[in-house]
Amino acid sequence: MKTFSAAVALLFCISYASAFSVGGDDRRAFFTKTGATVAAAIGIIASPQSSLAGPEIITTPSGIKYAVTKAPSDKKPVAPLKGDIVAIDYTGYLVNGHIFDATHSEGKSNALLFKVGSGSVIPGLDEMVSRMVVGQKVQAIIPPSLAYGDKGVCLNNEDGTQGECLIKPGSTLVYDILLKRSSIPPP
Numbered sequence: 001m002k003t004f005s006a007a008v009a010l011l012f013c014i015s016y017a018s019a020f021s022v023g024g025d026d027r028r029a030f031f032t033k034t035g036a037t038v039a040a041a042i043g044i045i046a047s048p049q050s051s052l053a054g055p056e057i058i059t060t061p062s063g064i065k066y067a068v069t070k071a072p073s074d075k076k077p078v079a080p081l082k083g084d085i086v087a088i089d090y091t092g093y094l095v096n097g098h099i100f101d102a103t104h105s106e107g108k109s110n111a112l113l114f115k116v117g118s119g120s121v122i123p124g125l126d127e128m129v130s131r132m133v134v135g136q137k138v139q140a141i142i143p144p145s146l147a148y149g150d151k152g153v154c155l156n157n158e159d160g161t162q163g164e165c166l167i168k169p170g171s172t173l174v175y176d177i178l179l180k181r182s183s184i185p186p187p
């Protein structure tokens with residue numbers, strides 16, 4: 001209610017100021033200018049605040065945060081079950097925005113295929129895909145415990161010490177994931 005009262009007061013001030021900015025007895029100019037100002041202000045006040053809000057951020061019990069960036073187009077989307085084979089397109093980022101891997105990167109042109117729940121991808125990616133439906137695209141923030149943990153993805157030096165790391169130990173990862181297909185594995 002405070003916002004509405006403030007808006008009415010603002011409109012009154014604008015209208016009052018408009019009356020003195022029009023020269024002479026030109027009533028038509030006064031009403032045109034005041035009417036346009038009031039209409040613009042009402043449009044701003046009446047616009048829903050939800051249009052300014054971003055996508056809803058959902059947090060899973062395991063700590064993955066994600067937002068749906070594209071809804072599925074199918075009327076009855078299919079959700080993968082444990083043991084299903086899925087095809088995804090993805091881009092993996094570090095929190096600083098550096099891309100560390102993508103299905104569309106140079107030398108790659110195919111989707112990543114894997115069996116849900118088999119452990120063939122990091123646990124966070126596996127969990128995220130199991131929550132999606134075919135055609136859906138999400139952006140997920142995966143905590144280190146569900147990514148590469150304290151090991152990271154590092155090269156080993158010849159002397160056995162840890163060398164340069166593509167993904168440093170304890171890194172939080174960000175994935176853009178599109179679930180392209182899901183199918184039952186052959187018997």
